Structure formats: structure tokens, C-alpha cells
Amino acid sequence: MSEQNSDNSKQENSGGLLARLRRPSKKSLGGLLAVGFVVGVLFWGGFNTAMEATNTEKFCISCHEMYDNVYQEYKETIHYNNRTGVRAVCSDCHVPKDWTYKMIRKIQASREVWGKITGTIDTREKFEAKRLTLARREWARMKSVDSRECRNCHSFESMNKEAQKQRARKQHEMAVEDKMTCIDCHKGIAHHKPEGMTEEDEE
Numbered sequence: 001m002s003e004q005n006s007d008n009s010k011q012e013n014s015g016g017l018l019a020r021l022r023r024p025s026k027k028s029l030g031g032l033l034a035v036g037f038v039v040g041v042l043f044w045g046g047f048n049t050a051m052e053a054t055n056t057e058k059f060c061i062s063c064h065e066m067y068d069n070v071y072q073e074y075k076e077t078i079h080y081n082n083r084t085g086v087r088a089v090c091s092d093c094h095v096p097k098d099w100t101y102k103m104i105r106k107i108q109a110s111r112e113v114w115g116k117i118t119g120t121i122d123t124r125e126k127f128e129a130k131r132l133t134l135a136r137r138e139w140a141r142m143k144s145v146d147s148r149e150c151r152n153c154h155s156f157e158s159m160n161k162e163a164q165k166q167r168a169r170k171q172h173e174m175a176v177e178d179k180m181t182c183i184d185c186h187k188g189i190a191h192h193k194p195e196g197m198t199e200e201d202e203e
Contacts, residue, residue, distance in 0.1 A: 054106070
């Protein structure tokens, strides 16, 4: 008899729990929404913080592959040191500002991380052997988006052509007419040009 009562009691409890889950009270629904909101904010904040951390120059040169090679070249350029004191860091040229395009670029950049992990670019010799391939990939990316990252700072519309040297003024006027983009003429502006470039690479 007591076993039967116990079984009935279990059925009532489980039935009551299922009923409560099917028809939650306003309190429990509000609590669930509040917890979900807090967890969402914490996740988004953590994710965004991590994304911004990977956009810093310090992060980019934390790999010796970058520090020993392209970073040393970049330090010799006007993008690093100039009379106005405005510096373009790695992400200014290589990572889009818009969130969607930034995520796409971060996924693409995983190739470089893979190169570090597998050791395909872990010495200067290996890096130089792959430099042309890496450069071509980045030039193609920049050309495909009309040098979007360059245009965060530079644009034909805001150039004072009268203040430019005659050759630069003429080149920029031709570029506008021919619908060219920055990277068409400015390969090697922040890093040394790779050995083995063809005429097609120079165009």
C-alpha cells in the first residue's frame, strides 16, 4: 500500500514539474530572460574585447615571424614615423573597420596562424620563400575591396593636388580616370617588395 502511495506521489510530482515547465510563471520567465541577457552581454563583451586585442600592434608582432621580418621593414616607412606623428598600425591597413568584413578577415588570417603552428614561415629563409605568395594574396584582397583600408585615411576627393609634386598629381589624375585603386601603384609602401615579382605583379 505504501509503495502504491509512493508511486502516486512520484507521478504527481513529475506531472506537476512538467506542467510548470509547460506553463512557466511570470517570475520564472522574467528570471530566465534576465539571466539570458546578462550571459549575452558578458559573452558579447568578452568576444569583442578579444577581437579588439587581436587588432593591436602588440598582438601582431607577438609572433617572431612578424616582428623579425615585416615589422622591421614597416618601421622604416612613413606609415610608422612621419612629421605629423600619425601612425598607421598593422590593423589599420590589414583589418577592415566594419564588423562583418572584420570577421571575414579574421577567418582569412587564420592561414597565417596555421603557418606559424606548422612552421612553414618560422625562419627568415622560409618566410622569404613564401613572401611573394603571401604578398600576392594580400594585394588581391586589397584590390578586390578597392583598397578599402587605405581609404580610411586617403581619398582622391580630399587630396590637395596643388600641394602634390607634379609627378604625383599626374599619377593620381590618371588613376581617377582609369578607375585604379591604391594598391595598383603602392605595392611596397609599407613592406619590401618580394623577390621574383613579375610584370603582372607590378601592374
